[in-house]
Amino acid sequence: MLPDHVTEQGNVVQSLWNGAWVAALATGAVVIVLILWASFFHRKRRAKADLPPQVRYNLPIEMLYTLIPLVMVSVFFFFTARDSERLTRVDGDAPVKVKVEAYQWSWRFTTTYNGKTLPTVAGTPVHDYHQGPQLVLPVNQKVEFTLTTDDVIHSFWVPEFLFKRDVIPGIPESNPGRKFQIQTLNKPGVYAGRCAELCGVDHSRMLFNVKLVSQQEFDQYIATQQAGSAQ
Numbered sequence: 001m002l003p004d005h006v007t008e009q010g011n012v013v014q015s016l017w018n019g020a021w022v023a024a025l026a027t028g029a030v031v032i033v034l035i036l037w038a039s040f041f042h043r044k045r046r047a048k049a050d051l052p053p054q055v056r057y058n059l060p061i062e063m064l065y066t067l068i069p070l071v072m073v074s075v076f077f078f079f080t081a082r083d084s085e086r087l088t089r090v091d092g093d094a095p096v097k098v099k100v101e102a103y104q105w106s107w108r109f110t111t112t113y114n115g116k117t118l119p120t121v122a123g124t125p126v127h128d129y130h131q132g133p134q135l136v137l138p139v140n141q142k143v144e145f146t147l148t149t150d151d152v153i154h155s156f157w158v159p160e161f162l163f164k165r166d167v168i169p170g171i172p173e174s175n176p177g178r179k180f181q182i183q184t185l186n187k188p189g190v191y192a193g194r195c196a197e198l199c200g201v202d203h204s205r206m207l208f209n210v211k212l213v214s215q216q217e218f219d220q221y222i223a224t225q226q227a228g229s230a231q
Protein backbone atom coordinates (compact mmCIF):
# COMPACT_ATOMS: atom_id res chain seq x y z
CA MET A 1 0.00 0.00 0.00
CA LEU A 2 1.11 3.53 -0.68
CA PRO A 3 1.55 5.94 2.23
CA ASP A 4 -0.74 8.97 2.40
CA HIS A 5 0.70 11.60 0.15
CA VAL A 6 1.27 15.29 0.79
CA THR A 7 1.75 16.63 -2.75
CA GLU A 8 -0.51 17.21 -5.72
CA GLN A 9 1.86 15.05 -7.77
CA GLY A 10 1.08 12.28 -5.27
CA ASN A 11 -2.51 12.28 -6.60
CA VAL A 12 -1.15 11.43 -10.04
CA VAL A 13 0.98 8.58 -8.66
CA GLN A 14 -1.92 7.28 -6.58
CA SER A 15 -4.30 7.12 -9.54
CA LEU A 16 -1.67 5.51 -11.80
CA TRP A 17 -1.06 2.94 -9.04
CA ASN A 18 -4.79 2.23 -8.66
CA GLY A 19 -5.28 2.02 -12.42
CA ALA A 20 -2.32 -0.35 -12.78
CA TRP A 21 -3.82 -2.65 -10.14
CA VAL A 22 -7.22 -2.67 -11.85
CA ALA A 23 -5.59 -3.41 -15.21
CA ALA A 24 -3.38 -6.15 -13.74
CA LEU A 25 -6.29 -7.79 -11.89
CA ALA A 26 -8.53 -7.67 -14.98
CA THR A 27 -5.76 -9.17 -17.14
CA GLY A 28 -5.12 -11.81 -14.49
CA ALA A 29 -8.82 -12.70 -14.27
CA VAL A 30 -9.11 -13.17 -18.05
CA VAL A 31 -5.96 -15.31 -18.17
CA ILE A 32 -7.08 -17.52 -15.27
CA VAL A 33 -10.53 -18.02 -16.80
CA LEU A 34 -8.93 -19.00 -20.13
CA ILE A 35 -6.55 -21.42 -18.40
CA LEU A 36 -9.39 -23.06 -16.45
CA TRP A 37 -11.61 -23.22 -19.51
CA ALA A 38 -8.87 -24.89 -21.54
CA SER A 39 -7.95 -27.32 -18.81
CA PHE A 40 -11.53 -28.39 -18.01
CA PHE A 41 -13.17 -28.40 -21.43
CA HIS A 42 -10.25 -29.44 -23.61
CA ARG A 43 -8.83 -32.34 -21.66
CA LYS A 44 -7.83 -35.46 -23.56
CA ARG A 45 -10.73 -37.84 -23.24
CA ARG A 46 -10.24 -41.58 -22.94
CA ALA A 47 -12.90 -42.37 -25.51
CA LYS A 48 -11.44 -40.12 -28.21
CA ALA A 49 -7.69 -40.81 -28.15
CA ASP A 50 -7.19 -39.23 -31.62
CA LEU A 51 -5.89 -35.73 -32.08
CA PRO A 52 -8.67 -33.14 -32.21
CA PRO A 53 -9.06 -31.13 -35.44
CA GLN A 54 -5.92 -29.03 -35.90
CA VAL A 55 -6.30 -25.29 -36.54
CA ARG A 56 -3.77 -23.65 -38.87
CA TYR A 57 -3.50 -20.25 -40.51
CA ASN A 58 -6.64 -19.01 -38.81
CA LEU A 59 -6.41 -15.36 -39.65
CA PRO A 60 -9.14 -14.02 -37.31
CA ILE A 61 -7.64 -15.81 -34.29
CA GLU A 62 -4.11 -14.68 -35.14
CA MET A 63 -5.29 -11.09 -35.59
CA LEU A 64 -7.08 -11.30 -32.27
CA TYR A 65 -4.11 -12.48 -30.24
CA THR A 66 -1.83 -9.93 -31.92
CA LEU A 67 -4.12 -6.95 -31.67
CA ILE A 68 -5.49 -7.42 -28.16
CA PRO A 69 -2.04 -7.43 -26.45
CA LEU A 70 -0.99 -4.53 -28.68
CA VAL A 71 -4.00 -2.49 -27.57
CA MET A 72 -3.41 -3.44 -23.92
CA VAL A 73 0.26 -2.48 -23.97
CA SER A 74 -0.58 0.80 -25.74
CA VAL A 75 -3.08 1.68 -23.03
CA PHE A 76 -0.58 0.92 -20.24
CA PHE A 77 2.08 2.88 -22.10
CA PHE A 78 -0.19 5.86 -22.67
CA PHE A 79 -1.03 6.34 -18.98
CA THR A 80 2.55 5.71 -17.84
CA ALA A 81 4.02 8.16 -20.36
CA ARG A 82 1.37 10.80 -19.64
CA ASP A 83 1.89 10.59 -15.87
CA SER A 84 5.68 10.44 -15.91
CA GLU A 85 5.72 13.54 -18.11
CA ARG A 86 3.44 15.23 -15.59
CA LEU A 87 5.60 14.17 -12.61
CA THR A 88 8.93 15.25 -14.07
CA ARG A 89 7.71 18.49 -15.64
CA VAL A 90 9.43 21.65 -14.40
CA ASP A 91 7.29 24.56 -15.48
CA GLY A 92 7.54 28.15 -14.43
CA ASP A 93 9.02 29.65 -11.34
CA ALA A 94 8.43 28.35 -7.81
CA PRO A 95 8.28 30.68 -4.78
CA VAL A 96 10.20 28.14 -2.68
CA LYS A 97 13.44 26.74 -4.04
CA VAL A 98 15.52 24.15 -2.24
CA LYS A 99 19.07 23.24 -3.12
CA VAL A 100 19.69 19.71 -1.88
CA GLU A 101 23.29 18.60 -1.43
CA ALA A 102 23.77 14.93 -0.64
CA TYR A 103 26.98 13.61 0.88
CA GLN A 104 28.21 10.55 2.76
CA TRP A 105 26.06 10.38 4.91
CA SER A 106 23.62 13.20 5.29
CA TRP A 107 22.11 16.21 3.54
CA ARG A 108 22.43 19.98 3.28
CA PHE A 109 19.35 22.02 2.46
CA THR A 110 19.52 25.62 1.31
CA THR A 111 16.11 27.23 0.93
CA THR A 112 15.40 30.34 -1.09
CA TYR A 113 12.02 31.96 -0.56
CA ASN A 114 10.90 34.77 -2.85
CA GLY A 115 14.53 35.48 -3.71
CA LYS A 116 15.87 35.47 -0.11
CA THR A 117 18.29 32.69 0.75
CA LEU A 118 18.20 31.20 4.25
CA PRO A 119 21.17 29.73 6.11
CA THR A 120 21.99 26.17 5.07
CA VAL A 121 20.71 23.33 7.25
CA ALA A 122 23.18 20.43 7.43
CA GLY A 123 23.00 17.07 9.17
CA THR A 124 25.03 14.12 10.37
CA PRO A 125 24.19 10.39 10.22
CA VAL A 126 21.39 9.52 12.68
CA HIS A 127 19.20 6.56 13.66
CA ASP A 128 15.94 8.49 13.84
CA TYR A 129 14.73 10.79 11.08
CA HIS A 130 13.49 13.32 13.66
CA GLN A 131 17.14 13.92 14.55
CA GLY A 132 18.25 14.41 10.95
CA PRO A 133 18.42 17.77 9.18
CA GLN A 134 14.99 19.38 8.89
CA LEU A 135 13.62 20.95 5.76
CA VAL A 136 10.75 23.34 6.55
CA LEU A 137 8.24 23.91 3.74
CA PRO A 138 4.93 25.77 3.57
CA VAL A 139 1.66 24.03 2.68
CA ASN A 140 -0.16 24.89 -0.56
CA GLN A 141 2.99 26.09 -2.29
CA LYS A 142 5.01 25.13 -5.29
CA VAL A 143 8.50 23.97 -4.35
CA GLU A 144 11.39 23.39 -6.69
CA PHE A 145 14.24 21.05 -5.77
CA THR A 146 17.71 21.09 -7.32
CA LEU A 147 19.79 18.06 -6.45
CA THR A 148 23.58 17.80 -6.20
CA THR A 149 25.99 15.39 -4.57
CA ASP A 150 29.52 15.85 -3.20
CA ASP A 151 30.61 12.26 -3.74
CA VAL A 152 28.67 9.15 -4.83
CA ILE A 153 25.16 8.43 -6.12
CA HIS A 154 22.44 9.04 -3.54
CA SER A 155 18.69 9.16 -3.93
CA PHE A 156 16.41 11.80 -2.46
CA TRP A 157 13.29 10.15 -1.13
CA VAL A 158 10.38 11.40 0.94
CA PRO A 159 7.91 8.48 0.98
CA GLU A 160 4.94 10.84 1.43
CA PHE A 161 5.85 12.62 -1.82
CA LEU A 162 5.41 9.24 -3.57
CA PHE A 163 8.50 10.27 -5.50
CA LYS A 164 12.24 9.80 -5.42
CA ARG A 165 15.05 11.00 -7.61
CA ASP A 166 18.63 9.79 -7.89
CA VAL A 167 21.33 12.33 -7.12
CA ILE A 168 24.18 11.62 -9.51
CA PRO A 169 27.63 13.25 -9.43
CA GLY A 170 28.96 15.07 -12.47
CA ILE A 171 25.60 16.05 -13.96
CA PRO A 172 25.80 19.61 -15.36
CA GLU A 173 23.69 22.32 -13.75
CA SER A 174 21.70 22.74 -16.96
CA ASN A 175 20.49 19.12 -16.98
CA PRO A 176 16.72 19.12 -16.32
CA GLY A 177 17.03 15.78 -14.51
CA ARG A 178 18.55 17.59 -11.55
CA LYS A 179 15.37 19.51 -10.87
CA PHE A 180 11.84 18.57 -9.93
CA GLN A 181 8.84 20.45 -8.62
CA ILE A 182 6.09 19.59 -6.20
CA GLN A 183 2.94 21.37 -5.13
CA THR A 184 2.40 20.77 -1.41
CA LEU A 185 -1.08 19.95 -0.14
CA ASN A 186 -2.61 21.35 3.01
CA LYS A 187 -1.28 18.54 5.24
CA PRO A 188 0.96 19.97 7.97
CA GLY A 189 3.20 17.44 9.69
CA VAL A 190 6.69 16.03 9.99
CA TYR A 191 7.55 13.47 7.33
CA ALA A 192 10.48 11.09 7.08
CA GLY A 193 13.05 11.45 4.34
CA ARG A 194 15.82 9.06 3.46
CA CYS A 195 18.49 8.09 0.98
CA ALA A 196 17.21 5.37 -1.33
CA GLU A 197 20.47 4.38 -3.01
CA LEU A 198 23.02 2.24 -1.16
CA CYS A 199 25.85 4.74 -0.83
CA GLY A 200 28.24 3.37 1.78
CA VAL A 201 28.51 2.19 5.35
CA ASP A 202 26.17 4.75 6.92
CA HIS A 203 23.62 4.79 4.10
CA SER A 204 20.84 3.66 6.44
CA ARG A 205 21.52 6.61 8.77
CA MET A 206 21.24 9.17 5.98
CA LEU A 207 17.90 10.37 7.33
CA PHE A 208 16.20 13.74 7.30
CA ASN A 209 12.72 15.11 7.76
CA VAL A 210 10.39 17.48 5.97
CA LYS A 211 8.22 19.67 8.17
CA LEU A 212 5.16 21.00 6.37
CA VAL A 213 3.81 24.09 8.12
CA SER A 214 1.11 26.68 7.58
CA GLN A 215 2.05 29.81 5.65
CA GLN A 216 1.98 31.84 8.89
CA GLU A 217 4.39 29.44 10.62
CA PHE A 218 6.60 29.44 7.57
CA ASP A 219 6.80 33.25 7.58
CA GLN A 220 7.82 33.12 11.26
CA TYR A 221 10.44 30.50 10.45
CA ILE A 222 11.84 32.71 7.66
CA ALA A 223 12.01 35.67 10.06
CA THR A 224 13.91 33.74 12.75
CA GLN A 225 16.28 32.24 10.19
CA GLN A 226 17.06 35.63 8.73
CA ALA A 227 17.59 37.17 12.16
CA GLY A 228 19.94 34.29 13.01
CA SER A 229 21.96 34.72 9.85
CA ALA A 230 22.34 38.49 10.34
CA GLN A 231 24.54 38.03 13.44
Ligand SMILES: [Cu+2]
Residues within 6 Å of the ligand: 102, 103, 105, 153, 154, 155, 195, 196, 197, 198, 199, 203, 206
Ligand atom coordinates in the same frame (compact mmCIF):
# COMPACT_ATOMS: atom_id res chain seq x y z
CU1 LIG B 1 23.06 8.16 0.28
